[in-house]
Amino acid sequence: MRSRRLGGLEVGAMGLGCMGMTHGYVRPEEVDEPESIATIHRALDRGVTLIDTAEVYGPFTNEVLVGKAIRDRRAQVVLATKFGIHGGADGSPGNARRVAEASLRRLGTEVIDLFYLHRKDSNVPIEESVGGMKRLVEDGLVRFLGLSEVGPETLRRAHRVHPIAALQSEYSVFERGVEERILPACRELGVGFVPFSPLGRGFLAGAFKDASELPPGDFRHGLPRFAPANAQVNEGIVQVIRTVAARRKATPAQVALAWVLSRGEDVVPIPGTRRRQRLDENLDALDLVLSPEDHSELEPLAARVAGDRYLPALMKTVER
Numbered sequence: 001m002r003s004r005r006l007g008g009l010e011v012g013a014m015g016l017g018c019m020g021m022t023h024g025y026v027r028p029e030e031v032d033e034p035e036s037i038a039t040i041h042r043a044l045d046r047g048v049t050l051i052d053t054a055e056v057y058g059p060f061t062n063e064v065l066v067g068k069a070i071r072d073r074r075a076q077v078v079l080a081t082k083f084g085i086h087g088g089a090d091g092s093p094g095n096a097r098r099v100a101e102a103s104l105r106r107l108g109t110e111v112i113d114l115f116y117l118h119r120k121d122s123n124v125p126i127e128e129s130v131g132g133m134k135r136l137v138e139d140g141l142v143r144f145l146g147l148s149e150v151g152p153e154t155l156r157r158a159h160r161v162h163p164i165a166a167l168q169s170e171y172s173v174f175e176r177g178v179e180e181r182i183l184p185a186c187r188e189l190g191v192g193f194v195p196f197s198p199l200g201r202g203f204l205a206g207a208f209k210d211a212s213e214l215p216p217g218d219f220r221h222g223l224p225r226f227a228p229a230n231a232q233v234n235e236g237i238v239q240v241i242r243t244v245a246a247r248r249k250a251t252p253a254q255v256a257l258a259w260v261l262s263r264g265e266d267v268v269p270i271p272g273t274r275r276r277q278r279l280d281e282n283l284d285a286l287d288l289v290l291s292p293e294d295h296s297e298l299e300p301l302a303a304r305v306a307g308d309r310y311l312p313a314l315m316k317t318v319e320r
Contacts, residue, residue, distance in 0.1 A: 001047030001286065004268050006192025007165030009114060009144050011078045013261065013286060015050030016043045016279070017196055017272030018066055023057035025202075026274070027217045033065060035274060040069035042276045044076045046283050052194075052270045053107075054082035054118060055099050063106040071108055079107065080114035080166075082148060084121060084129075089317070091121030093132020100141050116146035116168060119317045126150070126158050134162040146194070151319030152185035159189050169318075170309060171195030171269075173204060173259050174237050176302040177320055187266065198260040198269040199282075203231075205253035206238055222311060230307035237301045244294050250285075253278075257285035259298050 001012040021036040053066045083099035084091045136142040144165035199205045210231035211221045241252045260269045271282045
């Protein structure tokens with residue numbers, strides 16, 4: 001697999017988001033640990049290096065699963081995890097250290113390669129949060145630092161305290177809110193960008209038509225874009241992606257991922273999946289180069305999206 005850079009960190013051009021293996025889309029009794037571990041192993045076999053998890057996924061169970069999966073393959077992995085939103089926002093230096101130490105135990109490793117602040121804590125200056133994270137680097141618990149869902153000014157302030165390797169946020173054919181100010185700030189500072197949900201939480205891949213098709217407990221029931229009225233509008237976006245996919249003899253998921261991959265060599269998407277078959281489909285998008293005609297059809301789609309990413313309370317945690 002080709003490599004890309006997140007600041008000073010070299011990773012495969014596509015990573016693997018592990019959240020959905022135990023959290024968000026699946027109830028505890030539905031977790032398929034053997035298949036999830038096999039999926040992580042398959043990703044490593046195919047050259048994926050960036051494996052993404054977080055304290056809050058589960059909580060805790062996702063880190064435990066990832067730890068089991070990489071136990072004998074740690075040298076192949078650039079291991080990313082996050083702190084700061086379990087039980088409410090807490091970006092304090094004390095919490096950074098508590099979580100890092102607990103995550104290391106759950107992951108069964110001596111160092112976290114990329115440690116993110118999951119959301120900015122409005123009660124703690126970003127300089128204080130990153131200062132605490134910096135001390136983890138100095139103490140050898142963490143190698144590189146990242147932030148999630150912060151705006152350009154927060155990123156600049158953080159970067160003055162300690163270099164930020166990566167900023168993580170949602171980015172896809174139909175979610176492009178980072179393009180106006182956040183991506184330019186990342187490039188100004190040499191910060192890599194890690195899009196989560198590059199498949200629109202499965203919607204762009206055609207995995208479901210609206211929230212009514214999702215099982216009970218799936219957190220997408222609470223996302224405005226997937227409410228039936230909005231999803232009916234957004235299905236038109238998927239139809240365009242399907243048209244491009246048919247022309248290119250690809251799947252809609254591969255077209256959506258190829259579009260994200262085309263946004264720059266500093267962009268490393270982390271599509272999530274629990275299944276090896278879907279993983280292989282996603283990784284094959286690395287070989288798909290979209291034509292100017294493809295791009296001309298895909299570029300206008302974001303302007304047609306109906307519904308916000310989250311309900312208002314959660315949107316307040318997202319900086320733009």
